[in-house]
Amino acid sequence: MWFRRDLRTADNPALLAALSDGPTLPLFVLDPALWEPSGLPRRSYLVDSLRALRRDVPVSVLRGDPVRQVVLAAQEVGATSVHVAADYGPYGRRRDEAVEEALRDAGIELVRTGSPYAVAPDRVVNGSDQPYKVFTPFSKAWAAHGWRDPAGALPGDARWRHLKDTVDLPDVDLPDGIDLPEAGESAATDAWHEFLDKLADYDDARDKPGVAGTSRMSHHLKYGEIHPRTILADLAGRQGKGAATYRNEIAWREFYADVLFQRPDSARDYLRTEFATMQYDDPGPDLDAWKDGRTGFPIVDAGMRQLRSIGWMHNRVRMITASFLVKDLHVEWQHGARHFLQWLVDGDLASNNHGWQWTAGSGTDAAPYFRVFNPTSQGRKFDPSAAYVKQWVPELADVDDPHEPSSEDRKKVGYPEPVVDHKAERQEALDRYAAIKG
Numbered sequence: 001m002w003f004r005r006d007l008r009t010a011d012n013p014a015l016l017a018a019l020s021d022g023p024t025l026p027l028f029v030l031d032p033a034l035w036e037p038s039g040l041p042r043r044s045y046l047v048d049s050l051r052a053l054r055r056d057v058p059v060s061v062l063r064g065d066p067v068r069q070v071v072l073a074a075q076e077v078g079a080t081s082v083h084v085a086a087d088y089g090p091y092g093r094r095r096d097e098a099v100e101e102a103l104r105d106a107g108i109e110l111v112r113t114g115s116p117y118a119v120a121p122d123r124v125v126n127g128s129d130q131p132y133k134v135f136t137p138f139s140k141a142w143a144a145h146g147w148r149d150p151a152g153a154l155p156g157d158a159r160w161r162h163l164k165d166t167v168d169l170p171d172v173d174l175p176d177g178i179d180l181p182e183a184g185e186s187a188a189t190d191a192w193h194e195f196l197d198k199l200a201d202y203d204d205a206r207d208k209p210g211v212a213g214t215s216r217m218s219h220h221l222k223y224g225e226i227h228p229r230t231i232l233a234d235l236a237g238r239q240g241k242g243a244a245t246y247r248n249e250i251a252w253r254e255f256y257a258d259v260l261f262q263r264p265d266s267a268r269d270y271l272r273t274e275f276a277t278m279q280y281d282d283p284g285p286d287l288d289a290w291k292d293g294r295t296g297f298p299i300v301d302a303g304m305r306q307l308r309s310i311g312w313m314h315n316r317v318r319m320i321t322a323s324f325l326v327k328d329l330h331v332e333w334q335h336g337a338r339h340f341l342q343w344l345v346d347g348d349l350a351s352n353n354h355g356w357q358w359t360a361g362s363g364t365d366a367a368p369y370f371r372v373f374n375p376t377s378q379g380r381k382f383d384p385s386a387a388y389v390k391q392w393v394p395e396l397a398d399v400d401d402p403h404e405p406s407s408e409d410r411k412k413v414g415y416p417e418p419v420v421d422h423k424a425e426r427q428e429a430l431d432r433y434a435a436i437k438g
């Protein structure tokens with residue numbers, strides 16, 4: 001069983017399929033092609049998650065190109081098949097095809113069972129057998145398609161194989177002051193059960209960054225410490241707006257995975273190609289101010305500082321900070337997406353890059369480009385008590401108006417003046433958009 005993004009024992013059909021074949025070697029390969037570009041928070045979280053998995057499953061760890069390592073590991077234990085959950089990302093697909101071929105040459109079969117999604121990409125299609133390009137019809141067809149019930153627990157009599165030589169899990173040194181969530185299947189299950197008690201309030205609370213109203217399940221889902229099928233099965237028995245809204249958010253995750261599967265180029269390039277011809281500014285000191293949370297726009301700075309402090313940012317603020325970079329600073333979304341992936345523990349190519357494209361106006365189902373977020377009024381609307389701004393920009397805790405401090409207050413507490421004039425930049429963004437609209 002080659003684990004990748006499925007670091008759990010429960011509801012893990014690929015693991016059950018492996019065990020039904022006989023004694024199983026649980027394997028994880030530290031792949032430099034994935035490890036190197038991951039930021040420190042994600043590396044650290046992955047190692048913690050593997051350590052947690054090892055409490056239940058004796059995972060052997062190797063380092064190197066999976067094409068070589070998986071074949072060598074399978075040969076060492078005399079395996080006739082290697083079991084995985086299918087990966088639908090652009091890199092994962094290429095890697096798995098190469099591994100499959102190398103295994104085949106060695107007389108070993110690669111068996112794909114399940115995926116990180118309730119409904120795997122490419123399954124939800126319209127009446128003409130085409131993928132959906134817009135979320136709402138996708139989500140309806142996705143719900144109508146349905147999903148399997150969760151698979152069972154790990155059997156008590158599971159028998160394991162080991163490799164002779166494995167590598168130690170590396171220790172990852174995190175920057176000072178960063179505080180990551182607890183990793184692992186039991187942390188995921190506990191967090192999910194705790195959230196279920198708050199589900200009734202989710203619909204109201206989810207847009208308020210100053211309230212702990214969302215589930216914080218994204219990193220657990222990213223590493224497969226819990227499967228969305230398990231989550232959907234728990235939601236199925238519950239009525240009310242909270243459950244319906246939450247199911248819809250899971251559908252967004254599945255939609256973006258599907259879009260990325262259909263258009264792997266959209267991980268880097270504009271989904272709506274006309275946006276590639278828009279005029280953008282070269283990234284300069286303003287990009288650094290944005291990254292460091294020093295733009296002088298409190299809600300933007302709060303979000304960017306939250307990201308660096310805990311490897312997570314509230315969804316509403318992801319939209320506000322992303323919009324600010326693209327529409328106020330006129331920097332291309334890819335620069336921001338890269339920074340997010342560097343710091344987010346839940347950093348996921350499909351959800352992140354399509355979240356960015358959505359905000360930039362160039363994505364599927366995108367917010368119309370001309371709807372430019374005003375960071376100050378967004379702050380006032382979604383963080384009315386300024387609890388969020390005060391938490392992450394503590395120098396503003398005692399000023400009269402934390403969402404729009406006076407120049408005098410800014411000077412007094414050492415908080416910067418706004419790096420741009422939002423009104424002027426909004427107009428500039430609209431002018432640049434008008435130029436590509438023709």
Ligand SMILES: Cc1cc2nc3c(=O)[nH]c(=O)nc-3n(C[C@H](O)[C@H](O)[C@H](O)COP(=O)(O)OP(=O)(O)OC[C@H]3O[C@@H](n4cnc5c(N)ncnc54)[C@H](O)[C@@H]3O)c2cc1C
Nearest residue numbers: 214215216217218249253315318346347348351352355356
């Ligand atoms: C610019 C931008 C970048 C983003 N980058 C990522 C990313 O790298 N990884 C990631 O998992 N999510 C990303 N999101 C989506 C969303 O912000 C996070 O999933 C959410 O904030 C995670 O917190 P939560 O688990 O408490 O969310 P909840 O509100 O509790 O949502 C439950 C689950 O639904 C899914 N979900 C919710 N909203 C979205 C969405 N808009 N798109 C896709 N899935 C969603 C997530 O799996 C989430 O864990 C991004 C959004 C934007 C606007």
